[in-house]
Amino acid sequence: MERLEDTSELQSRLSSLSFSSFPGVTSKQSDDRPLDRLQNTDLSTSITQPTDRADMDEIKEDSGQRSEGNEEVPAEPAPGDGGEENNSAGSCQLSAEMKTQMPPLNPPTTWTSATLKELKAKLRLDKDSVVTVYRGDIMTVHVPTVPEAKRVCWEFATDGYDIGFGIYFDWTPVTNRSITVHISESSDDEDEEEEMEGPVSNGDVEKGSKTQSNSNLAEILPVYRQDSHLSVYGGSHDFPGEGTYLLKFDNSYSLWRNKTLYYRVYYSA
Template identity: 90%
Template sequence: MERVEATSELQSRLSSLSFSSFPGVTSNQCDTSPVESLQNTDLSKSQPQTDDQADMEEIEEDSGQRSEGNEEAPAEPAPGEAGEENNSTGSCQLSTEMKTQMPPLEPPTTWTSATLKELKAKLRTEPDSVVTVYRGDIMTVHVPTVPEAKKVSWEFATDGYDIGFGIYFDWTPVTNRSITVHISESSDDEDEEEELEGPVSNGDVEKGSKTQTSSNLAEILPVYRQDSHLSVFGGSHDFPGEGTYMLKFDNSYSLWRNKTLYYRVYYSA
């Protein structure tokens, strides 16, 4: 009986206890059950946004706006590109028109002669008919057309070694009727190759001389190495119109040898 009474007395004391009996704990803190607290929790609202996250979002927004701006703005051509293209097109058309106005040139009439000694003996008595074309040089004889003639003729020979020879025609209107001679040095990189002495077969292209780039210049005979030390080389060409012949004696391929040239140029009816 005493145990029963002690147990009932203990239960009555426990039931009389409340949360207010413990300091620092209030009954309001336990009004909501743990399940309800979890259900009402909003993580997006409860967790504050950090500064790093905000900076990342701003960078993404800026990059998106820039990419949209680049897509909307088409690339503009650099200044001067359109003008240069139009100028190059116009110059090409002008050059084409000038070339189409030029009539085709007939090939020259050429020959060789064994009278080598006779020609040299004759030209030695004439002034300016014997010249030295130095190594690496090109001698060009400018022969303008004249109203009293219909063709130009030439003959030449050399001592000991061959020489390159070619003919071009300049359609520029004639302003000077005198025959002139011009000497020029070759800037070709192939000048360093030593000349191959001795007979050379006709048809070897002369490397030191190249066709001029002038739109008024036409090629009559490309420059070839001629065995002018073995025989006389001669030829003639009918005037295609008003202009100036350019007879090229080319020694630009020779690294060591100067060439003694005997030549004459004359008009024929």
């Protein structure tokens, strides 16, 4: 019985208690306190910012090193760039050596004249100035440079049909000052073709002409077929230095016709 009474008395006391019975605790304080805590709490700051200052500095240093490293690393050359530069340098050196050995040659001064009959009549007086260039042959006139002159000059004409003409220069030191004539035959039978009887363009390059194997030989005027049966062809060229001119009269393209050539070569101061 005493226990029951004690229990009833305890329950009655508990039921009479409220929040206001505890000092400093009110219902308003209980409602506002959680809101204050949420407002004052910055969840994003606590998540994104490192809590350790040393870690933050370490991250900054690492990012700075990566950025500097990227800026300092030079771009790699594309494949073959180095080789091309080396080849270009080698080509320049080779070209410089070739230019030292053989200076560039200026183009010749050329002209034509209608005084065909006058020239032929004049040159007939000198038997050495009228020659026959046979079919398939190339006549080369070797004209060495001389100290007394500054340029070489030429004039030529033909009877009836055209002939090929070109000029080369041999840089080999001169040992003989006399003008000489050499006749040679074309060795390429496949390149020989029958001569065209009508007028031809100056752009018709001689197929019978051969590339010279002499490394000292330079081209001044390539061999072209000239209408020397219609006009006098002449020209001149200033001496580039000591050497020998090669004036080529080319009839290697003709299978059937020989050519009567009237020509003269002389020096000018």
